[in-house]
Amino acid sequence: MTEPEGFENLKFPDDLKYTETSEWVRLEGDKARIGVTDFAQHELTDIVYVEIPEVGMNVSKGDQFAVIESVKAAADFYAPLSGEIVEINEQLNDAPELINKDPYGDGWVVQIKLSDQAEIEKLLSKDAYIAGIKK
Numbered sequence: 001m002t003e004p005e006g007f008e009n010l011k012f013p014d015d016l017k018y019t020e021t022s023e024w025v026r027l028e029g030d031k032a033r034i035g036v037t038d039f040a041q042h043e044l045t046d047i048v049y050v051e052i053p054e055v056g057m058n059v060s061k062g063d064q065f066a067v068i069e070s071v072k073a074a075a076d077f078y079a080p081l082s083g084e085i086v087e088i089n090e091q092l093n094d095a096p097e098l099i100n101k102d103p104y105g106d107g108w109v110v111q112i113k114l115s116d117q118a119e120i121e122k123l124l125s126k127d128a129y130i131a132g133i134k135k
Helices: 038-044 117-122 128-132
Strands: 023-028 033-034 047-051 064-070 073-079 082-088 110-114
Touching: 038 110, 110 117
Parallel strands: none
Antiparallel strands: 023 033, 033 110, 047 064, 064 073, 082 110
């Protein structure tokens, strides 16, 4: 397994869950704050635009519900869990580069009120996610 260039400088917090498509999930009671992993933002490079869904939208696990555009490419953003979007990160409208600067903090994308707690068990641990991206 070879690591992508710059991999050693990337962060993967232990307290988060991850998806194979490089979204992270921070559980907060019956809600989940969701964003793009450090690895994904690194691969995309300079993010210039984020198309975020509306508050009140219901999503199902696996649904494509946002788009992140960089100078290099556009990437679909998938719902890691099912539920209702209860909050969006309005800061990304004017400062999409927050995803590059602070992917696990100010660069979060949406918060979802969960409709199926059992889906959490299907998310990846930090180690499983890292193993997957090294393939």
